[in-house]
Amino acid sequence: MRIRIRRKRQKIQKFFLFTSTVYLCFLLFAAVGSSYLAPHSPTTQNLNQRLLPPFTEGKILGTDDLGRDIWSRIVYGTRSLLLIGTVSVGIALAGGLVMGILAGAIGGIVDSFIMLLMDGILSFPTVLLAITVVSVLGYGLVQVTVALGIVFIPVFARLVRAETISRLTEGYVESSRALGTPFPKILLRHVLPNMMPDLIAQSTVTFALVVVIEASLSFLGLGTQPPEPSWGLMLKESRNFLYQAPWMAIFPGLALAATVFSFNYLGDYLSEQLNPQRW
Amino acid sequence: MKPMKIILVIGLLFVFIPTLSFSRGAKEEKPIRIALSGNPDTLDPQKTAGTLTFQVTKSIYDTLIEPDEKGVLVPALAERWDFQDDGKKILFHLRKGVTFHDGTPLTSKDVASTLARIKDKNTGSPHGAEFSPIERIETPDSSTVILYLSSPSAPLLATLASGWSAILPAHLIETGHDFGSKPVGSGPFKLKSWVRDNQILLEKNPSYWMPGKPKVGGVEFRIITERSIQVQGLLSGQLDVIDMYDAIDLPLLQKNPNVKVEKILTSLVMVLAMNTARPPLSDLRVRQAINFAIKKQEILDVAYGGGVPVGTFMDASDPYYVDFTSLYPYNPEKAKTLLQEAGVGTDRTLEMVLPQNFEPHVRAGQIYQEMLQKVGLSVKIRLVDWSTWISDVYRKANYDLTVIGHTGKLDPDSRLANYGTDKTYVRWVHPEAASLINKARGIMNPNERKAIYQRVLEIMAKEVPFVYVGTSYRYLGTRKTLEGFRIQPKLDAYDFRHVEVR
Numbered sequence: 001m002r003i004r005i006r007r008k009r010q011k012i013q014k015f016f017l018f019t020s021t022v023y024l025c026f027l028l029f030a031a032v033g034s035s036y037l038a039p040h041s042p043t044t045q046n047l048n049q050r051l052l053p054p055f056t057e058g059k060i061l062g063t064d065d066l067g068r069d070i071w072s073r074i075v076y077g078t079r080s081l082l083l084i085g086t087v088s089v090g091i092a093l094a095g096g097l098v099m100g101i102l103a104g105a106i107g108g109i110v111d112s113f114i115m116l117l118m119d120g121i122l123s124f125p126t127v128l129l130a131i132t133v134v135s136v137l138g139y140g141l142v143q144v145t146v147a148l149g150i151v152f153i154p155v156f157a158r159l160v161r162a163e164t165i166s167r168l169t170e171g172y173v174e175s176s177r178a179l180g181t182p183f184p185k186i187l188l189r190h191v192l193p194n195m196m197p198d199l200i201a202q203s204t205v206t207f208a209l210v211v212v213i214e215a216s217l218s219f220l221g222l223g224t225q226p227p228e229p230s231w232g233l234m235l236k237e238s239r240n241f242l243y244q245a246p247w248m249a250i251f252p253g254l255a256l257a258a259t260v261f262s263f264n265y266l267g268d269y270l271s272e273q274l275n276p277q278r279w
Numbered sequence: 280m281k282p283m284k285i286i287l288v289i290g291l292l293f294v295f296i297p298t299l300s301f302s303r304g305a306k307e308e309k310p311i312r313i314a315l316s317g318n319p320d321t322l323d324p325q326k327t328a329g330t331l332t333f334q335v336t337k338s339i340y341d342t343l344i345e346p347d348e349k350g351v352l353v354p355a356l357a358e359r360w361d362f363q364d365d366g367k368k369i370l371f372h373l374r375k376g377v378t379f380h381d382g383t384p385l386t387s388k389d390v391a392s393t394l395a396r397i398k399d400k401n402t403g404s405p406h407g408a409e410f411s412p413i414e415r416i417e418t419p420d421s422s423t424v425i426l427y428l429s430s431p432s433a434p435l436l437a438t439l440a441s442g443w444s445a446i447l448p449a450h451l452i453e454t455g456h457d458f459g460s461k462p463v464g465s466g467p468f469k470l471k472s473w474v475r476d477n478q479i480l481l482e483k484n485p486s487y488w489m490p491g492k493p494k495v496g497g498v499e500f501r502i503i504t505e506r507s508i509q510v511q512g513l514l515s516g517q518l519d520v521i522d523m524y525d526a527i528d529l530p531l532l533q534k535n536p537n538v539k540v541e542k543i544l545t546s547l548v549m550v551l552a553m554n555t556a557r558p559p560l561s562d563l564r565v566r567q568a569i570n571f572a573i574k575k576q577e578i579l580d581v582a583y584g585g586g587v588p589v590g591t592f593m594d595a596s597d598p599y600y601v602d603f604t605s606l607y608p609y610n611p612e613k614a615k616t617l618l619q620e621a622g623v624g625t626d627r628t629l630e631m632v633l634p635q636n637f638e639p640h641v642r643a644g645q646i647y648q649e650m651l652q653k654v655g656l657s658v659k660i661r662l663v664d665w666s667t668w669i670s671d672v673y674r675k676a677n678y679d680l681t682v683i684g685h686t687g688k689l690d691p692d693s694r695l696a697n698y699g700t701d702k703t704y705v706r707w708v709h710p711e712a713a714s715l716i717n718k719a720r721g722i723m724n725p726n727e728r729k730a731i732y733q734r735v736l737e738i739m740a741k742e743v744p745f746v747y748v749g750t751s752y753r754y755l756g757t758r759k760t761l762e763g764f765r766i767q768p769k770l771d772a773y774d775f776r777h778v779e780v781r
Contacts, residue, residue, distance in 0.1 A: 043649075044649075045646065045649050047577060047581055050581065065527075065581075065642065066581070066642065066645060066646065139662060139663070140661075221662040221664070222662075225659075225661060225662055226641065226644075226660050226662070227648065227660065239505065239638075240525075240527055241527060242507050243507065243510070244527055244528065244530070244531070
């Protein structure tokens with residue numbers, strides 16, 4: 001009985017894993033090959049074809065209040081989504097690595113200072129902090145990317161610091177040090193590779209968070225500027241048409257939910273698989 | 280069996296009669312619930328220019344005179360008024376027996392201290408300048424007020440009929456009372472409670488000077504920013520009145536048998552404003568080209584829920600309105616030629632700043648962008664929040680293009696004041712227009728005044744510091760049972776005095 005349940009669960013897990021991966025691959029493909037997937041321009045208006053329901057006049061997912069093709073907007077929306085996601089996770093990862101290794105390897109007052117700073121950043125609600133950074137830097141795609149990068153530095157910094165400290169006390173590191181290996185080389189050869197699995201898992205989960213916050217910021221009008229397509233902006237524009245054209249909200253909302261779910265699921269799976277000694 | 284039936288019927292009657300009469304009584308006491316699209320910054324009529332404030336304070340305070348449904352000025356706190364000395368002296372005869380909410384009777388002293396309060400720089404009234412013609416105020420007896428003016432002023436009466444001239448009790452002005460959160464007036468309703476960003480509750484003033492008014496027990500302003508939630512509230516019967524600026528949910532409302540929708544022409548002038556101090560918009564040809572590139576009716580229909588195009592800086596229903604719509608019809612070819620002549624290509628990107636909390640303006644902005652791109656202008660959109668728009672665009676003119684609606688005014692002078700000088704946000708300088716606007720202010724003869732404004736509007740129509748798109752409609756949704764609800768023309772304030780529930 002128990003075995004059967006476990007098998008069933010494994011099957012479900014495999015199914016989710018498969019669909020998540022396929023969906024994310026599809027997103028990547030959509031971002032690279034937008035012009036092949038999208039039959040129309042994402043910004044061209046057609047005021048005679050406003051609020052068309054799905055599957056009419058060649059518009060698979062219908063049109064929005066300015067007669068723009070929703071499917072094309074969703075497809076082109078993946079570009080800014082993946083770009084913002086990748087770059088800001090990159091910033092957070094790089095910043096977190098530098099801060100974390102400095103804190104973990106040097107220790108003492110440097111450690112206290114860096115961690116105080118990181119805890120300071122962490123103590124703000126993420127969205128609020130992102131809004132603050134954006135209002136200082138100004139509205140727009142680049143600013144949002146940088147803001148989200150900064151906001152997520154502490155998450156990585158904490159992880160890296162903890163890993164650095166624990167690795168540096170391991171036996172093989174100590175013996176390597178005893179053999180006279182220079183410290184930077186130890187970090188590069190022993191410490192960094194060992195924290196890779198955690199970093200990959202963390203990056204994937206962070207990616208999902210970044211996607212949600214970017215959508216929230218665009219929804220608030222702080223992120224992607226119209227008429228450029230962004231899922232958050234599409235949701236914002238759909239608000240007033242909820243009764244007349246629910247498809248304006250449903251499709252970008254679904255795409256967003258599926259993206260977040262896939263990244264989260266993949267992140268969880270990766271951290272489970274890449275880190276066997278933990279479980 | 281028969282006695283049983285009789286007992287049953289009598290029993291049922293006993294149950295029903297009280298409920299019937301109870302529901303009747305409750306109907307009159309129940310407040311009218313109306314959606315307000317935002318929280319008023321203050322309830323002090325002399326410390327703000329916000330329409331939201333005046334929409335509420337109209338029910339709390341009274342003015343000396345007020346506009347009726349057609350915009351004609353009629354008596355309110357003043358029973359009658361006379362002009363003397365070629366319009367340099369105005370006599371107001373006050374209504375007798377009017378009391379404030381705290382029980383003190385209204386006298387000429389209250390009027391004098393209120394006007395002094397508005398003129399006082401420390402009050403910081405944004406409308407203070409409109410009262411500058413008043414040189415001296417005299418109160419010969421408790422029901423007469425005499426205003427001595429430095430020069431005849433045609434717009435002054437309209438100013439005194441506007442919400443910011445509401446009369447406050449003198450004894451509270453002296454003590455520095457906080458009218459912003461504890462308003463005391465002589466109006467048809469008094470403030471019961473105000474939960475910020477949630478609701479404002481007013482209750483009936485039983486000793487209001489209009490006999491038999493108000494007819495309802497109170498007014499409840501529910502602060503609901505989302506239009507779709509307002510619509511749902513009206514449909515489900517949780518709201519009695521909603522006031523919408525677009526027609527998106529119209530089909531939904533029209534389907535409901537308990538709701539009626541009235542279409543009213545607003546006094547707004549929707550514009551695409553251009554910063555004429557910045558090249559290439561300083562070039563008249565470029566501004567003309569932009570005017571030729573815009574399909575105005577389409578903007579009105581798609582972004583603003585329908586409307587009437589105007590060709591100049593005056594709303595379509597104003598008595599001073601003159602039709603100049605034929606000057607710049609849609610003509611993309613002409614637009615391209617003019618741009619070529621002016622030497623403007625796609626290399627110069629114009630920045631269009633949009634107030635993002637006004638969905639219709641954002642929608643309009645995107646349509647403008649596409650229309651302008653079609654004639655070869657490149658436009659980039661930047662969304663800003665409302666306070667940034669006020670400080671950056673409206674005060675500092677830090678923009679190329681922007682989209683906004685200009686609200687109505689009872690007197691044309693309030694709309695046109697300062698145009699032609701560099702004090703407005705379009706930075707359009709035209710000495711002739713400016714001097715004409717100044718001259719018209721002192722002319723009391725309506726026909727003479729009209730002729731001058733006609734010339735001003737013609738200059739503005741030809742020089743196009745704006746694309747004048749048109750006057751939009753507003754859609755007033757009410758429950759079918761509600762009658763007598765009014766919106767003051769031009770001022771947009773809500774008047775609940777004549778409301779009754781059938």
